Amino acid sequence: MPERLRVLAGDCQVTEHGDRSRSYRGRVVVLIKPDDTTLVHDADGYQPVAWLTRPESVVVEGDGAGFSVTARDGGRRLRVVSTEATASRALPVTVAGVPVGTCPADGGALVRSHGDVVCLDCERRWGLPAGASVTDATCDDCGLPKIRVERGEPFHLCLDPACDPMEAAVSERFDRVWDCPDCEGSLAVEFAPGRVYLACENPDCETTLSIPSGVVVDECDCGLPIFETAAGRSCLDGSCQIAGHTAAKTRE
Numbered sequence: 057m058p059e060r061l062r063v064l065a066g067d068c069q070v071t072e073h074g075d076r077s078r079s080y081r082g083r084v085v086v087l088i089k090p091d092d093t094t095l096v097h098d099a100d101g102y103q104p105v106a107w108l109t110r111p112e113s114v115v116v117e118g119d120g121a122g123f124s125v126t127a128r129d130g131g132r133r134l135r136v137v138s139t140e141a142t143a144s145r146a147l148p149v150t151v152a153g154v155p156v157g158t159c160p161a162d163g164g165a166l167v168r169s170h171g172d173v174v175c176l177d178c179e180r181r182w183g184l185p186a187g188a189s190v191t192d193a194t195c196d197d198c199g200l201p202k203i204r205v206e207r208g209e210p211f212h213l214c215l216d217p218a219c220d221p222m223e224a225a226v227s228e229r230f231d232r233v234w235d236c237p238d239c240e241g242s243l244a245v246e247f248a249p250g251r252v253y254l255a256c257e258n259p260d261c262e263t264t265l266s267i268p269s270g271v272v273v274d275e276c277d278c279g280l281p282i283f284e285t286a287a288g289r290s291c292l293d294g295s296c297q298i299a300g301h302t303a304a305k306t307r308e
């Protein structure tokens with residue numbers, strides 16, 4: 057079930073108490089968001105006349121003839137009392153995000169919002185790996201959009217990690233491909249919730265290196281790959297001195 061936005065309207069007395077105390081009177085619309093953020097809008101501009109963002113409490117009282125809204129947050133209080141009510145409704149609302157496809161389960165719109173993809177109908181939510189983009193292709197198995205994510209090279213995976221785990225794809229390609237910079241061991245692909253990284257296979261060695269969001273473009277003199285990321289080129293080993301030396305030489 058989508059969350060509800062309460063909409064109340066009428067000729068109202070609006071009172072603010074707190075660092076400033078003011079009173080207004082007018083035909084206004086009161087919006088109470090699912091997180092209790094309370095906004096009082098009049099006819100003018102985009103800005104509310106009065107508001108409280110995520111207050112500690114909101115109490116709505118009233119009947120068909122009138123209503124009162126009291127929002128409190130610490131020492132601040134916003135109170136709206138109708139002298140004549142014209143509307144009181146609860147409307148379904150969801151997040152709004154960039155459309156990225158269609159939910160195969162119910163045909164609902166999929167939108168990208170705050171690093172997640174959300175279905176506006178069933179409200180299922182899939183987290184995106186850092187740096188991932190959603191593509192126009194769809195998964196042959198489940199019908200969800202495919203994502204493109206760079207971890208050494210571009211991988212095209214199902215949005216649902218249960219369908220097409222990034223760990224398996226990266227592991228298949230890069231497990232024990234590079235040597236540990238600190239011992240004779242190789243670097244194995246390991247994973248923790250939401251990220252994949254490299255760890256030395258030697259149980260006595262504690263070396264771990266994160267795999268940046270980028271592609272391998274070269275090999276460093278130390279033997280490890282050089283990644284091209286949004287931030288530029290660098291050795292997989294962030295502390296590698298050779299890479300810094302090479303970069304300095306290129307600039308001369």
Ligand SMILES: [Zn+2]
Nearest residue numbers: 159164175178
């Ligand atoms: Zn859905």
Ligand SMILES: [Zn+2]
Nearest residue numbers: 195198214219
């Ligand atoms: Zn799939």
Ligand SMILES: [Zn+2]
Nearest residue numbers: 236239256261
């Ligand atoms: Zn090692």
Ligand SMILES: [Zn+2]
Nearest residue numbers: 276278291296
């Ligand atoms: Zn290096």
